[in-house]
Amino acid sequence: DTAVSQTPKYLVTQMGNDKSIKCEQNLGHDTMYWYKQDSKKFLKIMFSYNNKELIINETVPNRFSPKSPDKAHLNLHINSLELGDSAVYFCASSQDTGYNEQFFGPGTRLTVL
Amino acid sequence: QKEVEQDPGPLSVPEGAIVSLNCTYSNSAFQYFMWYRQYSRKGPELLMYTYSSGNKEDGRFTAQVDKSSKYISLFIRDSQPSDSATYLCAMSVISGTYKYIFGTGTRLKVLA
Numbered sequence: 001d002t003a004v005s006q007t008p009k010y011l012v013t014q015m016g017n018d019k020s021i022k023c024e025q026n027l028g029h030d031t032m033y034w035y036k037q038d039s040k041k042f043l044k045i046m047f048s049y050n051n052k053e054l055i056i057n058e059t060v061p062n063r064f065s066p067k068s069p070d071k072a073h074l075n076l077h078i079n080s081l082e083l084g085d086s087a088v089y090f091c092a093s094s095q096d097t098g099y100n101e102q103f104f105g106p107g108t109r110l111t112v113l
Numbered sequence: 114q115k116e117v118e119q120d121p122g123p124l125s126v127p128e129g130a131i132v133s134l135n136c137t138y139s140n141s142a143f144q145y146f147m148w149y150r151q152y153s154r155k156g157p158e159l160l161m162y163t164y165s166s167g168n169k170e171d172g173r174f175t176a177q178v179d180k181s182s183k184y185i186s187l188f189i190r191d192s193q194p195s196d197s198a199t200y201l202c203a204m205s206v207i208s209g210t211y212k213y214i215f216g217t218g219t220r221l222k223v224l225a
Binding site for chain 2 (some may be wrong): 004040041042043044045048056090092097098101102103104105106107
């Protein structure tokens, strides 16, 4: 009965590789998010989609590309990985774009060597 | 200067203590204030939220907002070892895209 799930949970890869992280929510929510949490626990929004439409696109390198095939799924593809991309990436969802509770997934711990 | 500042801790307290966690912010447009709790290796989960200045109580937790000072606090009464976690404040304007701005989190350890 997992609400927001992410795969994989851990990802270790070499610099320069391309990788994807997948997110799915079974809450029937319209809005999904990607956050990056650095080693100091600072959580920063990267992207948000509402009903498959991109509504928040923070200043993120264009090596990062989100894709929402439907409103229950939001994937994150990262090209040409760099050391600084090492972080925990959290997917979240909320009922809509208003000030509703955001439900977070368990996170994907990405380590770039 | 970050929009939201939070003392990173760590904060260690004995079981039963009253804990005070604080955040300051610079954007006077913030109107929606939240506290999230994050256990180790887990995603954040919403603990409390409030829109207005003043206090809001939920069991052992009290959220306090002082908009004039741009300062919010979370008080935990009778702290328990199970409260050991990182506490993140978050805030948002209530128009537009409702982007949440998080503090850096305060790591709390409650000792049995």
